[in-house]
């Protein structure tokens with residue numbers, strides 16, 4: 001009897017221990033790989049990092065995005081150990097690294113200007129870190145050759161940096177950063193020195209490469225389309241602090257703060273939005289709103305349109321050909337709005353009177369931004385008083 005009882009107890013204890021183990025495993029899977037807690041950094045009187053806190057999941061690709069001077073590079077340099085924080089903690093893989101020197105943090109770094117050794121071949125550039133670590137020669141040979149293949153530079157082993165294109169040089173820089181198998185890759189404006197077309201190709205190539213290698217990576221950019229296209233998570237910086245963090249879709253479709261609303265997308269800031277048809281419930285004449293081209297439709301006066309009553313007429317002042325569509329600047333109620341007209345539709349030309357329908361806008365209310373729909377699209381009878 002006792003035996004059976006004991007064995008049952010043992011079984012249930014074992015099951016409990018197993019569940020506990022699983023919970024712990026899932027906890028550690030959820031544990032952030034990188035964590036910054038309340039980081040502050042000043043240069044003289046200037047506070048470049050102001051109470052910066054964020055976490056990064058293992059294996060994710062994070063974009064630090066913000067205007068020039070907002071403190072992106074400072075955060076990256078503090079993480080890398082190239083700069084010391086005045087206060088706050090930096091954790092990598094659960095370990096406090098504040099006092100660990102840069103070369104012991106297991107971090108790979110890619111700079112915007114490639115920073116390749118000019119008098120070394122592609123092979124030697126990539127092998128550099130491994131030779132410093134005294135890795136055996138045949139191991140270096142094997143590893144560097146496989147990295148050269150990985151970054152798509154097969155056959156270019158003996159070329160010097162001056163014999164490569166900008167995109168190829170940056171691929172060498174990635175391979176060199178990956179050679180020592182860092183656990184974290186930091187990239188400072190990695191595409192900035194590369195021309196537009198190659199930059200786009202290199203972006204998707206890098207995203208794919210990082211996913212394949214599975215390395216946690218953080219890159220700095222001031223180019224929102226780069227962050228939106230490449231990152232799993234975007235961290236927006238403003239005046240040295242973190243303004244917002246989230247997935248590209250979350251941030252784009254729900255910017256939440258006034259700053260992010262005015263920063264993301266292609267914003268047109270308008271005053272007194274209550275004068276626009278469909279928005280008369282916005283009472284406060286001193287209010288400000290943000291419009292994006294995708295919130296506005298433009299039609300020729302002779303084209304049928306459903307929401308005539310809540311549409312405006314405006315005069316087209318400028319038209320810019322953008323490839324797939326035309327970007328039009330249309331004067332409505334004395335304000336200049338930006339709208340897009342697909343190339344597949346009948347042309348609208350400067351000087352033409354057009355119909356404009358604003359489907360929604362972001363109304364700025366102090367630090368916050370709220371979405372307001374055109375009356376035609378809502379049945380609610382709410383009044384927006386700010």
Ligand SMILES: Nc1ncnc2c1ncn2[C@@H]1O[C@H](COP(=O)(O)OP(=O)(O)OP(=O)(O)O)[C@@H](O)[C@H]1O
Pocket residue numbers: 043046048066067068069070071072073074075222
């Ligand atoms: N070593 C330094 N000494 C003094 N001021 C510095 C130093 N490094 C950075 N700063 C200042 O800190 C602020 C933030 O700089 P940081 O390079 O982090 O911004 P950023 O967002 O990366 O800008 P950018 O996009 O222009 O590179 C800037 O005003 C800069 O002048």
